[in-house]
Amino acid sequence: MEFETRAIHDGQSPDTQTGAVIVPVYQTSTYRQSAVGKHKGYEYSRTGNPTRHALEVVLASLEEGKYGLAFASGVAATTAVFSLLKSGDHVVAGDDIYGGTYRIFEKVFKKWGLSVSYADVDDPDSFEKAIRENTKLIWLETPTNPLLKIIDIQHVSSIARKRGILVAVDNTFASPYFQRPLLLGADIVVHSTTKYIAGHSDIIGGAVVVNDAALYEELKYYQNATGAVPGPWDCWLVLRGLKTLAIRMKAHEQNAVYLAEYLSGHPKVARVDYPGLTSSANYKIAKRQMTGFGGMIGVEIKGGREQVDKLFANLHLFALAESLGGVESLISYPYEMTHGSMPVEERLKRGITDNFVRISVGIENKLDLKKDISAGLSAI
Numbered sequence: 001m002e003f004e005t006r007a008i009h010d011g012q013s014p015d016t017q018t019g020a021v022i023v024p025v026y027q028t029s030t031y032r033q034s035a036v037g038k039h040k041g042y043e044y045s046r047t048g049n050p051t052r053h054a055l056e057v058v059l060a061s062l063e064e065g066k067y068g069l070a071f072a073s074g075v076a077a078t079t080a081v082f083s084l085l086k087s088g089d090h091v092v093a094g095d096d097i098y099g100g101t102y103r104i105f106e107k108v109f110k111k112w113g114l115s116v117s118y119a120d121v122d123d124p125d126s127f128e129k130a131i132r133e134n135t136k137l138i139w140l141e142t143p144t145n146p147l148l149k150i151i152d153i154q155h156v157s158s159i160a161r162k163r164g165i166l167v168a169v170d171n172t173f174a175s176p177y178f179q180r181p182l183l184l185g186a187d188i189v190v191h192s193t194t195k196y197i198a199g200h201s202d203i204i205g206g207a208v209v210v211n212d213a214a215l216y217e218e219l220k221y222y223q224n225a226t227g228a229v230p231g232p233w234d235c236w237l238v239l240r241g242l243k244t245l246a247i248r249m250k251a252h253e254q255n256a257v258y259l260a261e262y263l264s265g266h267p268k269v270a271r272v273d274y275p276g277l278t279s280s281a282n283y284k285i286a287k288r289q290m291t292g293f294g295g296m297i298g299v300e301i302k303g304g305r306e307q308v309d310k311l312f313a314n315l316h317l318f319a320l321a322e323s324l325g326g327v328e329s330l331i332s333y334p335y336e337m338t339h340g341s342m343p344v345e346e347r348l349k350r351g352i353t354d355n356f357v358r359i360s361v362g363i364e365n366k367l368d369l370k371k372d373i374s375a376g377l378s379a380i
């Protein structure tokens with residue numbers, strides 16, 4: 001079955017007892033056993049819950065993987081993947097990643113004896129060069145955050161495979177609708193379901209999808225043992241959001257292409273980062289490995305903090321806020337918001353400057369969005 005159909009039906013058959021078409025919210029912590037160890041597949045909701053199970057099945061299906069695991073947040077999903085490593089192991093990550101992922105590496109796992117090298121996402125060979133004898137995991141985020149560069153998943157995965165190194169891809173920005181890393185050779189897909197997958201800015205959630213049974217068992221063990229699981233209500237909201245993922249992603253992309261083109265020609269704009277612009281250095285590779293370019297745009301405004309503040313103060317539809325991927329348009333300031341936990345010199349080195357803004361283009365009418373951003377830019 002095709003993506004749109006699987007999003008609505010996989011893992012979500014009508015309830016056998018009542019016929020309910022929608023998977024119920026199983027708001028229960030525990031399950032009655034008919035005798036010790038005799039149960040219907042569920043014992044305790046940290047270990048497993050039917051609403052969460054439905055979500056895990058459909059997420060695996062949409063990522064073209066065998067096994068899905070849902071987490072309480074994207075960073076909890078990331079933490080579960082890092083739990084596969086042990087003291088002395090080395091990780092290679094791209095140098096343009098979500099600030100919270102950088103923080104987990106630097107502030108949580110480093111003190112437990114993991115080391116991390118950051119590879120230049122502009123140089124396709126930098127990941128190979130950064131590999132050491134003790135490298136166990138390559139962490140990719142593509143499109144990158146916040147600069148929207150594209151890393152060749154197939155290229156990096158083939159290098160890693162030869163050396164027995166796992167490749168994890170944070171697929172949050174593309175969503176499974178536009179990119180399926182497991183088909184490109186990655187071993188692990190990670191999501192912040194908070195973003196496009198749930199799609200309505202109303203829950204925090206995360207997910208991991210894999211194909212390998214042993215890897216799944218190990219991750220499932222950490223999911224249960226460390227306990228960062230989502231509650232059934234949140235799982236239900238993600239399930240509801242997923243049903244419209246395909247049509248939402250198409251709408252996000254149409255609006256993003258329109259705004260990226262408009263902004264590219266604007267006199268107050270110094271640079272637009274959007275892989276869907278044919279002028280983008282990342283266009284070719286994006287076209288090859290993704291089925292769409294997504295709804296995120298990076299914009300460098302001419303000037304500095306003062307000009308950016310003027311823009312923010314004069315926007316009405318674009319809310320100044322953290323996060324992305326909801327139906328409503330958001331604008332953020334990575335320099336102090338998502339990437340504020342990164343040392344200033346690191347931010348500047350990576351191109352996250354004080355005149356850079358990140359836009360999550362919503363699915364409002366594109367003409368209203370253009371009018372709003374145009375008014376904001378005129379006020380500078």
Ligand SMILES: *Cc1c(COP(=O)(O)O)cnc(C)c1O
Pocket residue numbers: 073074075076098100101141145170172173191192193194195204205206
């Ligand atoms: C938001 C985000 C995360 C973290 O997810 P949470 O749900 O906020 O914990 C990880 N990666 C990317 C790319 C994100 O945008």
